[in-house]
Amino acid sequence: MKNIITIFNREFRSYFSSPIAYIVIGLFLVLTGVFFYLLTSSFLQYSANLQWQAARMRQAVPPMNVNQMIIRPLFSNISVITLFVVPMITMRTFSDEKKSGTLELLLTSPVTTTQIVVGKFLASFLLYVIMALLTWVYPLVIIIYGNPDILPIGIAYIGIIGMGAASIGIGLWISSMTENQIISAMGTFVILLFLWLVGWFSNFTSGGFSEFFKYLSIIEHFNDFSKGIFDTGHLMYYVSLSGMTLFLAHQSIESLRWRS
Amino acid sequence: MIQINNLTKRYGEFLAVDDISFNVEKGKILGFLGPNGAGKTTTMRIITGFMPPSEGFVTISGHDVSKEPLLTKNKIGYLPETPPLYMDMTVEEYLNFAGLLKQVPNKKIKYAVENACLKVDINDVKNKVIKALSKGYKQRVGLAQAIIHEPEVLILDEPTIGLDPIQIREVRDLIKSLAGNHTIVLSTHILPEVDMTCDEVVIIKKGKIIAQDTPKNLSKKMNKSSLEEIFIDLISESRSEEK
């Protein structure tokens, strides 16, 4: 445990000793902010329209669902944006250490490969969680001015965080296979994009294939979370994807010793 | 202290280390000599547990490096060919991290860092970011990292590479002063260094040991005054044999 904390500490601090963390978090907040602005302004316009129409027809204003109209699309957008920023979070993790030779320090120290992988994962994951939770201001604005159900918001965040864990696992794995940060980021992005688009393939196939593609899709599993539906099956998908990719990262570091 | 038994390493088909064996006694300094590509770094990487051998085994005070990796890694301080430095950290942060990695207890870490800085004389740059240091200072930080947990065994891969003559002398004196408490294996191209610091020399070429003795005995045997002559002789000898 102490070793994991040692690895974690250095890794987490390294994000803030370079501009990386600030750029990633800044970019993420700007992008999500833009979507939030667009969603709320179109919602306001829509509701103004409805009110005007209701007044003209001398009817009561029909009820509008903030959760459905703002919260749900907001979280869908956030989930897509994470696919773009996760590669930036994970690109350096192993690639940099391979390139600079510091991996040799880690691998000749009395720590296990598992401790190295887990320590690094936790550092990237914490940065991700902080970044994701910084978006709480958007739901807060809605809570102040509207009357949304709170529980679905919490569930959506669980989905965002679960999806992040899986994406970061993928990023670490790819990073463990190359000493080039750019390749690491691109590779991670391509795989995440594939796991995102694979859901669409299911529309063009049928039967078992369709189900399989749907199951693979990282976004497909998020849809229920964004609707406020908590399903342990979806959470299990994220947890097992994280576990599997961390195992693969572990194997790739170990095999590096054998091959190098 | 260190026993190397029939060590062989293949990279694919390529034989980098070919059935080498030697021992290093406690408190002694062994010089590991050889031309470029002889297999020095490869051997050291196996001793430190960075990678496993294809055949043979290494023991550190009786413990097999492949079978008890955590135990033996704890006993070894290692300075790789390129010092494994995190350029964004300050010297102190880095040594702190290295110390914790090497299982120095939290309570003693401050003392360990201070002690290591003192030994390699880098107190004046302690708060500098590593990337801003000169090559010689980087090398010293690498050395400080290797001795931070006061390991029984020190493996130094070309510790004086890239240093100016004064620094070379300083590092040489430092290494000498470390012997006794530490058992040291150092690789080098600089022959006078071996003459002056090492108790024993192993010369390898193309993965094979071609000579192994004390520097004195070697000069006696070969009837040569300097190790340099011996080295060049040995290396070119085996070169002409191949023809």
Ligand SMILES: Nc1ncnc2c1ncn2[C@@H]1O[C@H](COP(=O)(O)OP(=O)(O)OP(=O)(O)O)[C@@H](O)[C@H]1O
């Ligand atoms: N990862 C690797 N994959 C394939 N071959 C390698 C690898 N590392 C080293 N070699 C080869 O093994 C041989 C021994 O290399 P090694 O680095 O051990 O030599 P060295 O004695 O340290 O040389 P130098 O004095 O140049 O540092 C060389 O021919 C080298 O090309």
Ligand SMILES: [Mg+2]
């Ligand atoms: Mg070498």
